[in-house]
Amino acid sequence: MIWGSVVNKPGSSSRNELRIALVAAAIVFFFLLLAFRLWQVQLLQGAEHRRLTQRQSIRPVLLNPARGRIIASDGMVLADSISKYDLVAHLSEMRQPGRVGKTISYVLACERMLAASLGREAGLTEAKLKRHLYQHPVMPLLLFADLNAAELAKAAELSPPLPGLETVPRIERGYKLPAVATHLLGFTGKKLPQSDGLDEEFSRVYVSPELSGRSGLERRYDELLSGKAGARLLKVDSQGYVYEDLRQGLAPSHGNDLILSIDSHAQLAADAVLQGHKGALVAVAVHSGAVLALASSPTYNVAGLTQRRFQALLRDQEGRPLLNRAVDGMYTPGSIIKPLIALAALEQGLIQPEEEYFCSGRYMLGNHAIRCAKRSGHGWISLQEAVTYSCNPYFIELGIRVGIDRLQEYFKAAGFGQKTGIDLPESSQGIAPERDYALRHWQRNWLAVDSAYISIGQG
Template sequence: MQTVFYERRAALEFRVLVFRAVSAGVCVVLLLAFWGIQGAGDSRYRERAEDNSTESHPIPAARGAVHDRNRNLIAGSSTRISAQIEGGEVTPDLLRKVAAKLRLGPGHIERLLDQAPSLAPYEHLVVKQDLQSSDLAFLSANREEFPQVKLVEEFRRHYGHERVAVHAVGYVGRASRQDLARREFLTVDYGAEIGKSGIERQYNHWLAGKAGRRRKEVDTHGRAVKKLDEERPLRGRDLGLTIDGQLQAVAELGLRGRRGAAVAIDPNTGEILVMASAPSFDPNGFANGMVPEDWARLTSDPSTPLLNRAIQGTWAMGSVFKPIVGLAGLEANIAGPSFTATCKGGMAIGGRYFRCHKRDGHGTVDLSRAIAASCDVYFYTLGLRLGIETLSEYAEAAGLGRKTGVDLPGEASGLVPSAEWKARRSLQPWFPGETAVVSIGQGAMAVTPLQAVHAIGGLALGGIWHRPRLVSDSFRRKMDENWRAPQPAIARIDREHLRTLRDSMFNVVNGGGTGGQARLAGVDVCGKTGTSQRVSNSLRIRSGRPDFEDDAWFVGFAPCDFPKIVAGVLIENGKSSSLAAAVVRDILQAWHLGRPPDDDPKPKRRETPTLAMAGPGL
């Protein structure tokens, strides 16, 4: 029993050993290759495997409600379901098929097709916002056919039928790429609903809450295999505004059909009771995903309905500025009882003739009479005595020329002209005639209605200007215990001077002055009228164009000796300030009727004002 002998046996056995060596080499190389991938403890692979198999969906948080100061609902939330497709999976063919099933109009489909190519893969195309139950039934029955269509439960913002204070409250919309670039929206998901303007934007961090997340394990076809974990959403916090819905409604009614703004503040706290702007718009349109045509219509409307005129538009302050000039005169010890001017319907300054609004003149007037009758000649004279520097100093003390700091985005700062300001933008020197123009609140001087109300309110209070706010201090402290209320700006005003100014403004309304329209039974109303020119008087008359007509102002406060509310109205091209005064009157009347009967003692005129402060001027 032995193997067959052949001559190459030894050589062959050697070659078998060579083959063994090669085999061993192959095995070692394979093991090294596997070690390279598996042995290094590289967690990236496991993460990638996890990425493959998990899908994370945000669970939207209910947006907090917005109430007015009487806990009436201004903005609330309800749920809805929308159909969305991920950017990477959108094809025109799929879109057409789905759109046909969801019965979308041809315009809607066109728009979706336009949008689709510019989507990033992580973005979602919202095919239909508010799915009806028939849509839902269809989509859930055909999940296999349209696996790309995702049903997303969302909250829908809705604003009440009254649509109170839409400019102040603002509106919500889906976060765009530009929005995400802003610091304030750092933690927001793409496509999430965020506040785009007004309170909705200013307090988005409170209202929005925190979206939750649902993680699912999915297989290679994207089918959910099991639920992994879930982070519950955190509901947004409700926000109470200082707006008084009833006063707001009165103001909005008064502005209906006009372009203008109304603002009312409690000067003792800075709380804003009314902020209205006309014309208005429907904020529900934004929450529902606005059709581009509607958006174009809103933005191209010459009457700018999206503009919050109360804080974003500026106008010449007109004669409403005169009490501030008067304060400057009093504090500079110029405009005492002996300082008078004789008005013959105008006066010459630097070779030019400056008219008073009353052609046949006011005769000889002192400060009190000049404010009540709004005599321009008196204020030309006083303004020239004071000089532009003093004028702008007092204007700025009253908060003009800079943002009031109200808790709203996009506030305008307005402008208080000065010699220095002119030097910055022109080679020409400051002319005395310009001082005269500023003295009656015309020229380059520009204020927002909120600034005008803020300025007069603080003045009426005796030189305390609280920062205007839509969320009260006490409410803010509730939301954020670290909140420190900003200190009011304070100017020391001689109490006699204050009394003089209040009396003159009392006379504007009650003493045969220009603001008789604002007079009310049962409560003393003080105020100041104003008309501000858009163009020169001669051009206005020559052209006859309605948009060249003067803008009408009235700012009033009540009660005169203990101001609890200051309200101002601006009406663009309103011609006569009595139009504005009537709206202020309605607001003050609503305020007066709405407050408890024993809110304060029946005003006794000529009592020493308690809030007035003694001492020299500024």
């Protein structure tokens, strides 16, 4: 007998069933794991994957807001946002078949032709064009800035035959009187715009700089004047070229206007008085404290202020045109301090209004003489006459009687050594005379001659 009967060994059937069960369990576990992963990717992480996919194909381009106006109390607009026009190229519409080199050659040839037509100098280089193509393909490429009326008309003629060209407005800061109230208004520079609700990565790449206050009221109220940038959404291909404008996004929120207490006529008069001189002039409404005019000289023309011009102004150490002498200059007060000295003496009971003092034309401190404006002297004069004639010896006598320790209390109460509170970022706080000042700065004790000079506003 060739074939024998098959005899199952005891327990072999159960082992086979166990193997089959283990394989089946492994298969079931694998499919359960796969199902869980699909559920995790599609449901739990679906929104994130969709966002990443959109990030690769949708690019927001930030739209700069218009900066708020600065307006005088009588309605004159001192600073405004004005539109200038640039000729730009949309490279996605100028692409040539084949390698990127063909597109570069074509755009450079177009730029040279446009330069000849507009009477401008061709400034686009291959390196600049390549950098723009690789870093900012979505953004239009600036070809020519600040087109005048004739150039705008010529650009309109050239645009249809050359696809991809566009004349676009650009917001700049304009000043009604560019050499007036310069230190008060200040000037602007460029910064990256801020916008709510936009992805930070996009905001850093597809932007054009917006205006930012760098000095004066432009800086102090920059947040109020600036507004918030908006955005338009564009679809791009894998190389970053635009193929569809989605016509949606976020509209820019324009800046707020700033209305001043300044009277434009008073400001013009103040600047005119100072022209050709070095100094400052401030006109204040007596009862309200409102500043009606604030001028400093030498000044400068803020229109078209470039980095090169700014550096030249910064190097001018003789005229120092960038210094706002009205709020940032450090000066001795002069004779306007004398009524305060009189007040201190009266309140301390050291003098009576009718009491007279003999002015010989000078005040002697040892061998040191401090002269009066009237060299022959005023003779016997009362407090009222001393104020009227601004008599130096009279107020020196009062200051020495009061003494520096009590005088410094009056100086501080009058605001010396403190900022005035004017809303300009460049303001200084000045110095309040005190006994310790001599020790800190001159390495000696306070002397009677120091009290004498500060009592006539010359210390």
